[in-house]
Every structure is written in structure tokens, then in C-alpha cells.
Amino acid sequence: ETGVTQSPTHLIKTRGQQVTLRCSSQSGHNTVSWYQQALGQGPQFIFQYYREEENGRGNFPPRFSGLQFPNYSSELNVNALELDDSALYLCASSIGQGAGGSQYFGPGTRLTVL
Amino acid sequence: KQEVTQIPAALSVPEGENLVLNCSFTDSAIYNLQWFRQDPGKGLTSLLLIQSSQREQTSGRLNASLDKSSGRSTLYIAASQPGDSATYLCAVGQAGTALIFGKGTTLSVSS
Numbered sequence: 621e622t623g624v625t626q627s628p629t630h631l632i633k634t635r636g637q638q639v640t641l642r643c644s645s646q647s648g649h650n651t652v653s654w655y656q657q658a659l660g661q662g663p664q665f666i667f668q669y670y671r672e673e674e675n676g677r678g679n680f681p682p683r684f685s686g687l688q689f690p691n692y693s694s695e696l697n698v699n700a701l702e703l704d705d706s707a708l709y710l711c712a713s714s715i716g717q718g719a720g721g722s723q724y725f726g727p728g729t730r731l732t733v734l
Numbered sequence: 735k736q737e738v739t740q741i742p743a744a745l746s747v748p749e750g751e752n753l754v755l756n757c758s759f760t761d762s763a764i765y766n767l768q769w770f771r772q773d774p775g776k777g778l779t780s781l782l783l784i785q786s787s788q789r790e791q792t793s794g795r796l797n798a799s800l801d802k803s804s805g806r807s808t809l810y811i812a813a814s815q816p817g818d819s820a821t822y823l824c825a826v827g828q829a830g831t832a833l834i835f836g837k838g839t840t841l842s843v844s845s
Contacts, residue, residue: 624777626777653832653833655832655833655835660837661837662738662823662825662835662836662837662838663778663823663825663833663835664835665831665832665833665834668831668832676831676832678831708775710777710778712778712832712833722768722780722783723768723780723832723833724780725770725777725778725779725780726777727776727777728775728776728777730775
């Protein structure tokens with residue numbers, strides 16, 4: 621059984637650029653949630669995708685968008701990058717929508733915005 | 735709005751001590767509470783998941799309790815080891831969202 625994987629591991633961008641982060645969910649999981657973790661903080665919920673539809677969103681602006689594919693893998697896109705977007709981006713997969721089941725996290729993508 | 739608080743923010747103990755990490759939340763309407771471990775710069779590893787109808791869960795040297803009415807959970811670590819050094823995060827699951835996290839407790843166990 622393959623766990624949750626994320627790519628790339630590290631990424632450096634400049635302010636104003638756009639970035640796409642990728643997540644492959646654990647086998648059998650149909651839900652992916654994305655989180656942003658700034659240094660020294662707990663992860664903050666960005667949004668969740670369940671069966672290719674957005675199913676809940678945290679307090680993030682529209683320049684944070686996502687997709688989920690038929691194989692339940694997911695992308696997080698961030699447009700017009702700002703310095704404060706520098707963080708560890710985590711995805712988690714689970715079975716079923718919402719927060720009813722246990723979430724399994726990937727290793728994260730470290731994004732640095734210069 | 736749900737807020738999750740973890741106390742203390744940091745904790746240093748000698749090897750072999752038993753210790754308790756605290757988590758409190760402001761809204762008792764939760765589905766579950768989950769404890770995670772995070773090593774520096776890494777992803778999260780799930781330690782224990784307590785459903786809202788449960789009072790506690792145990793895994794090896796770890797025991798987590800949940801008192802939903804008072805908005806509190808504790809993570810008890812028995813006979814701590816240097817390998818337990820990490821940041822411990824608690825998170826609550828609620829309707830319409832995924833997980834809401836505290837800021838974590840950073841634990842250091844010295845040999």
C-alpha cells in the first residue's frame with residue numbers, strides 16, 4: 621500500500637509568480653485536504669476535495685485554487701505569489717468527506733517565495 | 735469560530751519521565767480529535783484518533799483522553815525516550831471543514 625506522496629519536495633519562486641503543487645492520495649482514499657503550515661505554527665486548512673468537487677474551504681483568498689482528478693490525486697495552485705505564502709504545504713488523504721475519518725499526511729512541499 | 739490551544743508550547747524532560755501534553759478547544763461540536771507527531775521540517779504522523787463518542791485511546795506508551803463537554807484532551811506519554819523528541823499537534827475535526835490545529839507542543843527528551 622502506497623502512502624501519500626507530494627511533489628516537489630522543495631520549491632523556490634519569486635513574488636508574483638504562479639506555482640502548482642501535487643499530491644497523490646493513499647490507495648483507496650477519495651478525499652484530499654490541503655493545509656498551509658507557516659514556521660512555528662500549526663497547519664491551516666486551505667480546502668478539501670471529495671470526488672473531484674471542492675468540499676469546504678478555509679480562510680484563503682481565491683488565488684489559492686485546486687483540482688482533484690479521477691484517480692483522486694490533487695493539485696494546489698497559487699497565483700500571484702506573496703512573501704507570506706512561504707510555508708510548508710501539506711496534503712492529507714482520507715476516506716469520505718469532511719473530518720469524520722483519520723487523515724494521512726504526506727511529507728509536504730516547502731515553498732520559499734523571494 | 736473554533737480555536738485550539740496547546741499548553742505548554744515547549745517542554746524539556748529527562749529520559750524516563752512520564753509527561754502530559756494538554757489541548758483545549760472552544761467549540762464542543764466536534765466529530766473527533768486527533769494527535770499528531772511532527773519531526774522538524776517533515777509531514778505529520780497520526781498517533782491517536784478519538785471519536786467524539788469515545789473517552790480515550792491507547793497505543794503503546796501513548797494514551798489520549800477526550801472530555802468533550804469541557805473542551806479538553808490530554809496526551810500522556812509514559813517512560814519518555816529521546817526518540818520521542820518532536821512537536822506534538824492536536825487537531826479537531828468539525829462539520830464543513832477538515833482539521834483545525836493547535837500550534838503544537840515541542841518536546842525535548844534528554845538522555
